[in-house]
Amino acid sequence: MRFQPTKIPGCFLIEPDLRRDGRGFFARLYCPDEFTAAGIEFTPVQTNLSRNDRAHTLRGLHFQDPPLAEAKLVQVVRGAIFDVVVDLRPESPAYRQWVGVELTGEDACQVFVPEGCAHGFLTLCAATDVLYGMGRKYVPGHARGYRFDDAAFGIEWPHAPASISPTDLGWAPFPG
Ligand SMILES: Cc1cn([C@H]2C[C@H](O)[C@@H](COP(=O)(O)OP(=O)(O)O[C@H]3O[C@H](C)C(=O)[C@H](O)[C@H]3O)O2)c(=O)[nH]c1=O
Secondary structure: OEEEEOOOOOOEEEEOOEEEEOOEEEEOOOOHHHHHHOOOOOOOOEEEEEEEOOOOEEEEEEEEOOOOOOOEEEEEEEOEEEEEEEEOOOOOOOOOOEEEEEEEOOOOOEEEEOOOEEEEEEEOOOOEEEEEEEOOOOOOOOEEEOOOOOOOOOOOOOOOOOEEOHHHHOOOOOOO
16 A cells, blocks of 8 residues: 655545456555554544435535544545545644545545544546545534535535535534
8 A cells, every 4th residue: 555645744645556467456445554654543443335326416524523533544436536635623734725636446546534634525427436434433413514615725626516415505614
């Protein structure tokens, strides 16, 4: 696995090793030793699947507030997304900055979202499935969020959303 740092401290683009042969490929998606060697202490305790029927479905920007902040290991198993991470940590040199990465089901690449960051994505084609490894269990009532178009972040999405939940349209503006 190759861990590429981004401008957000602790946020990585991860390229699994694809073991190709005449049948296709095999890829290791998580290994505690490889993550620890990359300086990431992360143990998935919950795995989620997000099925998205339409292109330009937007989910996010989500996070759980402290002390239940959650790290996430995100990848596409079918289709493609524009994946966005926003740094919400006031102490971070990248505070309020965002990174955007295209993930597809073709290369098994992943984004590691550290605690203290918001996460969202826009699907780039229909029938897109997104798999998440979560570093903390889901706690209803502790889910927080900001709008995808919050002026505090200035995220440059490749397309306007065609499908988005009322919850994700209803988040209050970032107060910072
Ligand atoms: C996250 C989560 C949700 N749920 C329930 C709560 C709702 O009844 C239903 C859908 O939840 P939600 O609308 O929050 O799902 P998404 O809008 O896809 O949010 C997800 O996508 C964005 C991009 C993320 O980064 C989050 O990890 C995740 O919240 O599943 C659970 O039962 N367990 C869970 O871990």
